[in-house]
Amino acid sequence: MDAENPYFPLFLSVVITVRNQAGSIDTMVSDISGVISSLVSDYELIIVDNASDDDSVAILKNISGENGQPNLQVYALTKEVDSDTASWVGLENALGDFVAVIDPLADDINFLSAMLNKAVSGADVVFANNEQKQVQGFAYRQAHAVFNGLYKWFNGIHLANEAPHYRVLSKRVVNFILQHPQPSMTYRQLPVSGGFARANLSYSATPKKTPSNGLAEGIDRGMRLLVSTTHGPMRIVTSLSFFGAASNLVYSFYVVAIGVFKTDVAPGWISLSLQQSGMFFLISLVLLVLGEYILYMVRVSNHGPLYHVGQEFTSARMTRRNKLNIEEAESSRTKTEGDKLEYAT
Numbered sequence: 001m002d003a004e005n006p007y008f009p010l011f012l013s014v015v016i017t018v019r020n021q022a023g024s025i026d027t028m029v030s031d032i033s034g035v036i037s038s039l040v041s042d043y044e045l046i047i048v049d050n051a052s053d054d055d056s057v058a059i060l061k062n063i064s065g066e067n068g069q070p071n072l073q074v075y076a077l078t079k080e081v082d083s084d085t086a087s088w089v090g091l092e093n094a095l096g097d098f099v100a101v102i103d104p105l106a107d108d109i110n111f112l113s114a115m116l117n118k119a120v121s122g123a124d125v126v127f128a129n130n131e132q133k134q135v136q137g138f139a140y141r142q143a144h145a146v147f148n149g150l151y152k153w154f155n156g157i158h159l160a161n162e163a164p165h166y167r168v169l170s171k172r173v174v175n176f177i178l179q180h181p182q183p184s185m186t187y188r189q190l191p192v193s194g195g196f197a198r199a200n201l202s203y204s205a206t207p208k209k210t211p212s213n214g215l216a217e218g219i220d221r222g223m224r225l226l227v228s229t230t231h232g233p234m235r236i237v238t239s240l241s242f243f244g245a246a247s248n249l250v251y252s253f254y255v256v257a258i259g260v261f262k263t264d265v266a267p268g269w270i271s272l273s274l275q276q277s278g279m280f281f282l283i284s285l286v287l288l289v290l291g292e293y294i295l296y297m298v299r300v301s302n303h304g305p306l307y308h309v310g311q312e313f314t315s316a317r318m319t320r321r322n323k324l325n326i327e328e329a330e331s332s333r334t335k336t337e338g339d340k341l342e343y344a345t
Helices: 025-039 056-063 083-091 109-120 138-155 171-178 215-229 232-261 269-302 319-344
Strands: 008-018 040-049 072-077 098-102 125-130 167-170 198-203 309-314
Touching: 008 025, 008 083, 008 109, 025 040, 025 056, 025 109, 040 056, 040 083, 056 072, 072 083, 083 098, 098 109, 098 171, 109 125, 109 167, 109 198, 167 171, 232 269
Parallel strands: 008 040, 008 098, 040 072, 125 198
Antiparallel strands: 072 309, 098 167, 125 167
C-alpha cells in the first residue's frame, strides 16, 4: 500500500448530517465523494438531512439523479433531532465493512485515510480528535466542561477527548450497538466503553464556521447521556440515602438521650423530632429519583421512535451495481462456455 496515496480494498460507508446548507451542499458532497472514491474500492455516502427548511432536500434529489453523484443514500427527517440521533439514522442503514461518521463542517475528510489505516490494522473503533475546536459561547464551554468532568467521574471516560464525534466503526460494532434498547443514545459512548479494540488519533485543522450549539439543547442531551449510559447518578443517590439514614439514626439517638438525661424538654418535641428526622429528607430524595427514572422510562417506551424518515432516495448511478452486473455477465459467459464444451463432448 502506498503510504502517500493509500488505497483500501474495502466497502466504506460514510455518514454525514446536514441542515439548511443548500448553498454549499453540492460542492460539499462532490468534495467528499472525490476523497472517498480515491481511498476505497467501493463506497456509499449516506446523507441525513436533519429537517432542513430550505432547498437542501431538492438539491440532494438533483445531485442523486442520472447526471449527479453516484452511491448516495439520502434520508430526509421530518423533524429536527440531536446530532447523535441524526448520525445513527445513517449508521443503522449502512452496509459497509466500516462506517465513518463525519461532520463536514468540523472534521477534516482528508484525515480519513489515517483512520482507515488503523481500522484495517485491527481497530474496531477509531476516533479522531481535532486539536482546533469550534468557537462556542462562554456559558456553553463551562457547561461542556462540567458535563465532561461529571461523566469522567461517573464512567472514567472523558467523552470529548476519548470519544469525539469523528469516528470509524467496524460493522460488528454497529451490530453490537443495535442490540441495545436505545442505540442512538448508547452509540455516543458505547464504542469507547464496550471492550472493543480502539485507536485514538489527533490532528489539527481549522473547522469551518458553524452555528453555536444551543446551551439548553446541550444540557438536555448531557442529562440524558448521564441518566441513560451510567449508574453514577444513582450511585450518588444511594450514597446520599445511606448518609441521610445514618445521620438521622445518630440524630434519633441524640433525641432519645436528650429525653433521658434532660427534664426540661418541651412536650411533644421528642416524638416530633423522631418522626421528622426519619422521613422528610429520604422521602423527598427518593421521590425525586423515582420521578426522573420514571420520566426516562416513559420517554424510552411510550414516545415512539426518536426520528421519522419522511423521504428516502438513492443515486441513479451505483458503481456497486455496475460491478455486480460485470460479475453476473462473466458468470453467465462461463456457464455458456461450459454448456458448449459439455455438448461437444
